[in-house]
Amino acid sequence: MSLEFTASEMMSVTAARALTNDMTCFVGIGLPSEAANLARLTHAPDVTLIYESGTLQTKPDVLPLSIGDGELCESALTTVSVPEMFRYWLQGGHISVGFLGTAQIDRYANLNTTLIGDYREPRIRLPGGGGAPEIATNAKEVFITVKHSRRTFVKDVDFVTTVGFGRDGKARDKVPNIGRGPTVVITDLCILKPDPETKELVVTSLHPNVTRQDVIEATGWEIRFADQLETTPAPTAEELEVLRDLKARTNAHHASTQSGQQ
Amino acid sequence: MAEFLPLKEAVSKYINNGDTVAMEGFTHLIPFAAGHEIIRQEKRDLTLIRMTPDLVYDQMIGAGCAKKLIFSWGGNPGVGSLHRLRDAVEKGWPNKLEILEHSHAAMANAYEAGAAGLPLAVLRGYVGSDLPKVNDQIKFIECPFTGERLAAIPSIRPDVAVIHAQRADRKGNVLIEGIVGIQKEVVLAARRSIVTVEEIVDDLGASVNACVLPSWAITAIAEAPQGAKPSYALGYYDRDNAFYKDWDGIARDRETFQEWLKENVFEKGAA
Numbered sequence: 422m423s424l425e426f427t428a429s430e431m432m433s434v435t436a437a438r439a440l441t442n443d444m445t446c447f448v449g450i451g452l453p454s455e456a457a458n459l460a461r462l463t464h465a466p467d468v469t470l471i472y473e474s475g476t477l478q479t480k481p482d483v484l485p486l487s488i489g490d491g492e493l494c495e496s497a498l499t500t501v502s503v504p505e506m507f508r509y510w511l512q513g514g515h516i517s518v519g520f521l522g523t524a525q526i527d528r529y530a531n532l533n534t535t536l537i538g539d540y541r542e543p544r545i546r547l548p549g550g551g552g553a554p555e556i557a558t559n560a561k562e563v564f565i566t567v568k569h570s571r572r573t574f575v576k577d578v579d580f581v582t583t584v585g586f587g588r589d590g591k592a593r594d595k596v597p598n599i600g601r602g603p604t605v606v607i608t609d610l611c612i613l614k615p616d617p618e619t620k621e622l623v624v625t626s627l628h629p630n631v632t633r634q635d636v637i638e639a640t641g642w643e644i645r646f647a648d649q650l651e652t653t654p655a656p657t658a659e660e661l662e663v664l665r666d667l668k669a670r671t672n673a674h675h676a677s678t679q680s681g682q683q
Numbered sequence: 684m685a686e687f688l689p690l691k692e693a694v695s696k697y698i699n700n701g702d703t704v705a706m707e708g709f710t711h712l713i714p715f716a717a718g719h720e721i722i723r724q725e726k727r728d729l730t731l732i733r734m735t736p737d738l739v740y741d742q743m744i745g746a747g748c749a750k751k752l753i754f755s756w757g758g759n760p761g762v763g764s765l766h767r768l769r770d771a772v773e774k775g776w777p778n779k780l781e782i783l784e785h786s787h788a789a790m791a792n793a794y795e796a797g798a799a800g801l802p803l804a805v806l807r808g809y810v811g812s813d814l815p816k817v818n819d820q821i822k823f824i825e826c827p828f829t830g831e832r833l834a835a836i837p838s839i840r841p842d843v844a845v846i847h848a849q850r851a852d853r854k855g856n857v858l859i860e861g862i863v864g865i866q867k868e869v870v871l872a873a874r875r876s877i878v879t880v881e882e883i884v885d886d887l888g889a890s891v892n893a894c895v896l897p898s899w900a901i902t903a904i905a906e907a908p909q910g911a912k913p914s915y916a917l918g919y920y921d922r923d924n925a926f927y928k929d930w931d932g933i934a935r936d937r938e939t940f941q942e943w944l945k946e947n948v949f950e951k952g953a954a
Binding site: 450451473474475476485486487488489490491493494495500501502503504506507508511512531535540543545546547548549550551552553554555558559580581582583584587592593596597598599674675676 | 772788791
C-alpha cells in the first residue's frame with residue numbers, strides 16, 4: 422500500500438536525506454531547520470547542527486521559531502558568542518554544509534533575500550542577508566531547500582544577496598579559500614543540481630507523481646532535465662511519522678507560550 | 684564604576700537626540716524595556732544599529748525615533764516581515780529611514796573590531812554578493828602577506844550601547860548567560876552603555892569562565908524585571924513566540940500599531 426504525503430512533506434524528507442551523520446551543518450531557520458532536525462531524528466542521529474546564534478551541536482526537541490530560541494541553547498553542547506561563531510567556526514573552516522532557504526533563486530543558484538524591484542525604491546523589501554552571504558562561501562558546500570514556483574525560480578535574481586555561481590556561473594572560479602557552493606537544490610517538485618561545466622541548475626530527479634511539465638510551469642527560465650532523470654524515492658512510514666510528530670510538537674509549543682500585553 | 688539609576692533617568696541622561704545607539708541581544712535578551720523608555724521619551728533622529736532589528740526596532744522606527752538603520756537581517760524571525768520597518772523604507776512612514784545593510788558576519792566582526800579599538804574589521808566575506816554595490820561602507824583590501832582579497836568594513840563605535848542581562852551584583856558587575864550574542868562586544872565598543880537587568884543580587888553566581896562585564900566597563904545599570912519580554916531571558920522566562928506571531932497583525936496596519944503603542948508603551952511607565 423502506498424502512503425499518502427503532501428508535496429511539503431516530500432520536500433522536507435528529501436532535504437533531510439541529503440544530510441549524513443558525518444556532516445557539520447550550519448542551519449538556516451525555516452525549511453532547512455525542519456529538514457536538518459528530521460535528519461537528526463531519523464537516519465543521521467549524530468549529524469552536528471549549528472545555528473548562527475552560537476549554539477554548537479544542538480538537539481532541539483521542537484523546531485525553533487527564531488534562530489536563537491532558548492531550546493537551541495539548552496540542548497546544545499555549548500554556546501559561543503556570535504563573532505566567535507562566524508569567525509572561528511564558519512570562516513575557520515569547520516562547517517561542511519551550509520543549509521539555506523531563500524525568497525528567490527536563479528539559474529546559477531544565486532539567492533535573493535534582500536528585495537524585489539530596485540534597491541533604492543523596492544517594491545517588496547525582504548529581511549536581507551543575515552548569515553547567508555558568508556555561509557554560502559565559507560561552508561565547504563551548500564544545500565538549498567525552497568518551494569518551487571515561478572515567483573521564486575527566476576532567470577536572474579533581482580539582487581544577489583548570496584552568491585551561488587554568480588551572474589555568469591563563474592563567480593567562484595579562481596577565488597581562493599572558497600567552498601564548492603550549492604551542490605543540490607531540493608524543492609517540493611524535484612531535485613536540481615548544478616551542471617558540472619556551466620553551473621546552471623539542472624533537474625536530476627522528479628518527485629513521485631510530478632511531471633516535467635509541472636516543473637517547466639513552475640520555473641522562470643527554460644529549465645533543463647538530466648539525461649538520466651530519476652524518480653525521488655517516496656517518504657517511508659517512519660520518516661512521515663517522525664516529521665509529523667515533530668511538527669505537531671512544534672506547533673503546540675509555539676502556541677502555548679502565554680501571549681498578550683507586554 | 685557603573686552608576687545605578689532608574690531606567691527613566693538612565694535613558695534621559697545617556698541617550699540624546701541624534702545619537703548612534705546600538706541595542707543588542709541576538710534573539711535572546713533583547714532590551715525591550717529600554718526601547719519602550721526611548722519611545723516614551725520621544726528621542727528623535729537616532730541612528731539605530733542592530734544585527735536583527737527585531738520587534739524592538741520595528742516599534743522604535745514606527746514611533747518615529749530613527750533616521751537611519753544599520754542592520755544585517757530585518758525580519759520577524761520565523762514569521763515574516765517587520766511591517767513598520769518596511770513601511771518606513773517603502774513609503775517613508777512616519778519618516779524617511781536611511782538604511783545601511785551588512786551581513787551578520789560583517790556586523791559581528793565590526794562590533795568585535797570596535798571593542799578591540801580598531802578602525803576596521805577584516806573578513807573573508809561578501810564574495811559575489813551585490814551588497815557592496817549598495818553599501819559604500821564595504822570595501823575590499825589585499826592581504827599584505829598573502830595577497831588574498833578580503834572584505835573590510837569600518838568598526839562599529841556607537842555613542843551608546845544598550846543591552847539586557849540576567850543580573851548585576853551590588854557593585855555593578857553584570858552576568859550574561861545563554862546566547863551571549865554580541866553583548867560584550869557592543870558594550871566595549873561604545874562610548875557609553877546602559878545595561879538593564881532582571882535583578883540585582885548579592886552574588887552573581889558566575890562560573891570561572893562566565894561572560895561577566897565588570898562594573899568599571901559599564902556606564903549605567905537599571906533594574907528592569909522582564910525587561911527583555913517578549914524575547915526571553917534564559918533562566919527567567921521563555922520567548923513569547925505567540926506574541927511574535929501576533930505582532931505581524933498588530934504592525935501590519937498603521938492605526939492598529941499606534942493603538943498598540945499608546946496602550947502598551949505610552950500609557951505604561953518605566954518599571
